[in-house]
Amino acid sequence: MGLLSLVHIFALCVSLFASGVFSAFGYTSSGGNFIIDAGSANPLIFSVSQSSCDIRSIKYRGTELQYGPQGTHINSGLGSATVSVNLIAGKYIKVTCVTSTLTHYLVVRQGDSSIFLATYITAQPSIGELRFIARLLPDKLPNEHPFGVVSTTSGSSSTVEGSDVFVVNGQTRSKFYSSNRFIDQDAHCVFGGSDLMHVCILTPQQESSSGGPFFRDINTNNAGASTNLYNYMNSGHTQTEPYRMGLHGPYIMTFSRSGIPSVRTADVSFFAELGITGFVPNSARGTVSGTASGVASGMQGVVHWFNPTAQYWTKTASNGGFTSPPMKPGTYTMVLYQTEFKIATSTVTVHAGGRTTVNIAGTVQPTNRRTLWQIGVYDGQPTGFRNADKFLRMHPSDSRMAPWGPLTYAVGSSPLSDFPMAQFQSVNSPTTIRFNLGSAPGQATLRIATTLAFAGSRPQVVVNGWTGPASPAPTKIDSRGVTRGAYRGHGEVYDVVIPAGRLVQGQNTVEIRSISGSSGATFLGPNFIYDAVELFTV
Structure with missing residues (x-):
């Protein structure tokens, strides 16, 4: 009898002694894989490659969920790794996968229909992203939660942008449209079947990720061949700060028959018992x-x-x-x-x-400032502007979008939706603001607060025919933004000083244009996103 078989029998005996009832909890080895049984009431059995760390099979309640041609894995698969397995305290099974710069852990807790995961890195992966991706069968798990079909790209007829924005039944869809702010993140899931089988990812914290509370990234995507469930930890998608090394996680892949779990009830404190590199207990x-x-x-x-x-x-x-x-x-x-x-x-x-x-x-407006008018609010989002209610879940070119313009906004009479959420250099520049003043104010300042800029785009204004100076170039973010449903960048605020005499009593006109050192066709070209626009004097 082999050593692994003896270990498996020992695991079963320990489980039997501890619980007083029969349990299948344990692991064995077969065909170059570790076969792990969580011993749960709704059986969860999965296999992990002993050479690559890929999950090659996931059976929940006897149903195979794993997409065959590709595994479930970290990054795009490690290729090769040193893979070991341990039984800990008779109630945890830990798989450890080690490469020169990464250690990946898969843990099951006896009786729990979940795989607990954590990934420790000392260098950013060569593919440029640190992500966990479960590749699952679309006939078993075709649906996505919480945002539905916006990221289901199966059945696409064409692409709008690159290779990641698709047209399905006349609507633009992308895996990027499944994103949610980190601070709002709860369970994101794929599901299906007569008993609404759910597979969900929970991230109790993202302390080693980058981007802050408002960062968002890909969560789910039914791509046709496979339904993909992600936990993105580091990526170049609108990256605003350096990547963090160390332990990412724990995070959890849960399996349930119909319910959706909540991160608020997730408990990973038992990781303190497992010898996980980089894990810091609450104590x-x-x-x-x-x-x-x-x-x-x-x-x-x-x-x-x-x-x-x-x-x-x-x-x-x-x-x-x-x-x-x-x-x-x-x-x-x-x-x-x-x-x-x-x-x-x-x-x-x-x-x-x-x-x-x-x-x-904190403060937004000093007490010595007199606001003449303001469009929007200082909240770091394009709240209330045209198409701000749509862009998170569709491409700017989608037919469901309201026309982008160029638009004219009349202070005091136009609805906020007459002001565009984004200024595209090749689509809707300039945006015109018309307003009346009871008297000439002398020197004034036009403040343009933005949330994100792409391809060096920033505002330049023309006030009653006077052309203001070119704004300084924004900090470069090497990633598309609004066309992927993203708006969070460095949040540049531009103050344009308007000399005395340029604003007059009566009607005035301000044009805001998008300028940059770049060019591009339609929505793919330089653009920036508005937060608020304010005219004030001091």
């Missing part, structure tokens, strides 16, 4: 508490902490109070947002086992 962490002030009424306050190794966030209560998640010790930049618009920055140091108390106060 070795600290918290930050305090009160945030200065957030406008009706907007959400968000506090964000980050340093080169970790990131955390929390929403404030109605009275401004907040308490951070358990954080790794260290010194952090601390930011207060009004929804997504940064209004304060400070620093704080977190100590293991300690609770630091610190308050943070």
